[in-house]
Amino acid sequence: MFVSYKWLEQYVDLSGVTPQELAEKITRAGIEVEGVETPASEMKNIVVGYVQSREQHPNADKLSKCLVDVGEEEPVQIICGAKNVDAGQYVAVAKTGAVLPGNFKIKRAKLRGEESNGMICSLSELGIESRLTPKEYAEGIFNFPNDVTPGEDALAALNRDDAILELSLTPNRSDALSMIGVAYEVAAILGRDVKLPQPNPAESTEKAADSIQIRIDAPEDNPLYIARVVKNVKIGPSPLWMQTFLMNAGVRPHNNVVDITNYVLMEYGQPLHAFDLDRLGSNEIVVRRADEDEKFVTLDDTERTLSADQLVITNGKEPVALAGVMGGANSEVHEGTVNVLIESAYFDGQIVRTASKAHGLRSEASARFEKGVDPARVQAACDRAAELMAELAGGTVLSGSVVAGELNVEPKKVSITLERLNTRLGTDLQMGGVEDIFRRLQFDTETNGNEITVTVPTRRSDITIPEDLTEEVARLYGYDHIPLTLPEGESQPGGLSPYQLGRRVVRRYLEGAGFNQAVTYSLTSEKRAAQFALEVRQPVALAMPMSEERAYLRESLLPHLIEAAAYNNARQMASAALYETGSVYLNEGENVQPKEEERLAGVITGMWHEHLWQGEKKAADFFTVKGIVEGLAARIGLADRLTFQKSAPEGFHPGRTAEVLLDAEPIGVVGQLHPSLAKEMDLKEAYLFELKLDMLLNADREDLSYVPIPRFPSIGRDIALVVESTVEAASLETVIKQAGGSLLTSVRVFDVYEGERMEEGKKSVAFALTYADPEKTLTDEEVTAVHEKVLAALKEQAGAELRA
Incomplete structure (x- = not known):
């Protein structure tokens, strides 16, 4: 509901209350004012002009040369391109130096050799939407009736100096869908009278x-x-x-x-x-x-x-x-x-x-x-x-x-006791104050001892029970004035469930890693509904969609996150890191409610680190996003149980994507957006991950245990292995860990090499191994025995040879 401040003044005295103050008061009384628009605030120096003469521009068929009286000593010449401009019209003129919507400034100019000192305006140029413009002025300039004077404020004549309050009404407040209804509300808030029209046609x-x-x-x-x-x-x-x-x-x-x-x-x-x-x-x-x-x-x-x-x-x-x-x-x-x-x-x-x-x-x-x-x-x-x-x-x-x-609608009568009202609100109101509130609302009342009976006008069909009266008193008394109290008696203190705590840990970890949280639509198009889905099923279609773009329930969080990254990229935010926790919806069959699962997804584009004063730049890559997922697993106590396996799902880069497994069960994907899709979205490179959050947070965990800081030194050994190019480093790492036993405390890849001096179809993968025993200092012979066992297992299970 759009409410004109100047129109509202016809029904209730608004003196001493600015539109912004009124909006604040209405909002505090229970009807949200989404905004206050003041159309004239961004415009100035726009007056009524009288077109004294109009002739064809000597050098342009579609332009007119007009002599316009703008209330100054001499008329000014204005070149106008409107087809409907003519002598004898009263028009809106933006004088030289005027400012129109969008900070468009009017300057003295020459058009096809003829001087123009201002601009004759259409309604759209004064900020009025074309859908609201009278059809006769939908194209061309606006003509005032003859009861205006050259030089007077054109914005005031057009009521552009008004303030428009946009009320966001709940369905029960249909009484405020009219100027008179809003006037009743405002009069009650301000404690003033309502001036109603008294129609009496002759x-x-x-x-x-x-x-x-x-x-x-x-x-x-x-x-x-x-x-x-x-x-x-x-x-x-x-x-x-x-x-x-x-x-x-x-x-x-x-x-x-x-x-x-x-x-x-x-x-x-x-x-x-x-x-x-x-x-x-x-x-x-x-x-x-x-x-x-x-x-x-x-x-x-x-x-x-x-x-x-x-x-x-x-x-x-x-x-x-x-x-x-x-x-x-x-x-x-x-x-x-x-x-x-x-x-x-x-x-x-x-x-x-x-x-x-x-x-x-x-x-x-x-x-x-x-x-x-x-x-x-x-x-x-x-x-x-x-x-x-x-x-x-x-x-x-x-x-x-x-x-x-015939329509006989009798006003409802609703009663409430003062004690009940004060108990509900936690207040200590007196009967006189309550009666005054209902008087301001223009509700007739009858008081019988401690009980007040209200005759509710037919315009307020939302008031039917005592609790409605309580709400009316609360909002007119002022929610800010209701005292804060703690509940009395025994109570169970509230708290977050383990799952909610886990979700909060996940969010804090990602935000600490540099991500911003995004919240996207659950509704999407048929094309994007199953895109990037971890479990592809027939998308769930809405029975009554708002539009084709919002006709299906999503099966993945990634499509909208990628759109958000592209939106930011198009606005010169080339580096973005966004994440979302939200539900996806999986089809369970016809006439069955879809299964709702919570997922965690993220997208990274552009630079991951950029310290210009140190000359350091690092673009996001596959290992950035993989490391983030690994860090998350470590944060929630699942680091040793999370593994990665090469994969190539649709929409991802076939060589830079991995399936994420928890205890060998697939729970997500991490990788690079396929270059063709990145080009389609106008992104250079984007790295993605999506995980089944409920499986991560509901996974059984052992109690956290601590080990003492080692008192005995460790021994490190580096090995460079020559293997087939198709062999994955992760599989080699698994073999090493299994063969190394309890003495092997750490394994990490530090180099991969393919190229010159390497046999075709082969590659070199180098690992750093650390051996230690918490109970004693290891001897070289003990380490060598375990190390030889590791090398033998690598050769037998992976065909790996030590690089010479």
Whole structure:
């Protein structure tokens, strides 16, 4: 809901409260204000100008040379490219030195040899979205009505000096879907009065009932239908103040009659519809359920196929509107409309939602019917629209309203005791203070001893039980004023589960290693759903997706992490390290809930270390990301149980990728993104890992044990082995560890060589071995015996020879 500060001032005194202060107060009272937009804050030096003359540019067919009065001693010459510019118009002019949205500065210039001192502006150039611009000004400049003066502030005339508060409303607060509803809320917060419109249209002697009759054949869907007739209207643009208020509220102006219905919709929260009475096709309105497969052309010139669970307004024969959703093209108000029928009705929210959803038509009207409108405003809104049509469209309002059906909604009465209220809130409020809060909310109250009974207005359908009254008192009293207390009595102190603690350790380790946490969508496209998946299954499709890009549940965290890295890379953040812990969803079969597993994934691009003052640079590579995974395993006590095995899953580099195993069971993958995919994402190189986090954290661990610092020296031996090029260093390391027994305390690779002086198809792998005994100093003979055993095992099991 977009709320215009200047429009709101018509209903409640806002003196002494800035828009930003008001936004803060509304948020603290329970309705979140997502932001405050002040369109004029980034613009200056924009005035109303009067085009005295216009002639063709001598050197350009598409340019006009205009002499414009901008309120100064002499008119200025401005070159304009708009097709609709002409003499006699009042226009918005950005003078020399003006600043437009986007910090666009206007300078004196020469265009095709002719001097231009400013710019004649369109509405889009003044920051108004094209979807909100009146159609006649969608292309070209905007023309003011003739009630403006050259030199006056154009932004003020267009209400661009307004402040727009964006309210994020929860479904239960439908009362705040109108300016009057917001005014009630603000008046309660500020402790001020609400000034409501008092519609009282002047009526002719001719009766509306002589022009139209109404019959409701579906009273459960439409308990009340009210119509008023306004004759002899003159269709034209609505006043500038109304157009600008509508645009600030996110509604596009059309003409005075349609704009009035939209204005009253935003003002009262009651949807209205205007029919061209002469094009209606009869003098009768019949509200009924649609026939199955009945055809109907809506205002957007689209033929709709209706179903029997949808409600239509008909002329007794054919539909003229889809109730609560959209009117029909056959009865639309147009330039030649003279007589207007105003519809104001109460439709069941569920049937409106059914039709809106079936046809993909969600409008301001349908949103309000779905959430619930105030039954007490149905008549008042109709009267208000009729009054404005008489005032702004020159129409004649026929006597009386034509009413069909009956809607008796009595205000609810809810009671609560002062003791219960204070117990719930932990406060010590007195009855007088509670009564004052309900008075500010304009709720009638009755007090009987310690109990207060509140008569809830029909506009507040969200208040039905005592707890709702407690919430109203809490938010108006001020959540910040509620005292902090500790619970009394015996209680079990809370804490994290072992799994949650483990997850926290994982996150801290990665952040300490230089990663930033990312949170990405669980929904993805069909193409990316199974990409990089550790377990490839048929992706789980949503029954009602928001879009094709968010139609499936992900099976891997990596696709969106790679997108995030590419997004950063495109914005000159070439070095990125991102990780995520989140769920993936695995298909378990038709009509079965997908299996949800938690995964850990990361991506690294660019430089891993870069110390320019030391001249040190190190780009991320396979061993960087492998070392991070190994360090993580060590941090959670699984270092000795984690191994790596060469692998080439789809999407990864075939020579720089390894499967990660825990106790010989696959739990993930680590490697480089395939170069073709990296090129597609506009990344140079990217290194990835994804692990089954639940298997890591749920793995059985032995209790942590410590060993004393060795008192006896160790002995080191280096060996260089010649093996086939296809033999993996990891397999050699395994053989060495098995053969070395308890005396072998450390094995590490320190060199791999292939090339000159090495037989073709062979390579040299060098290991550093460390031998030690915690109980004594080893003799050379003891070490040699074990070392010879290691060499023999290497030759027998891996065909390894000592390099000469």
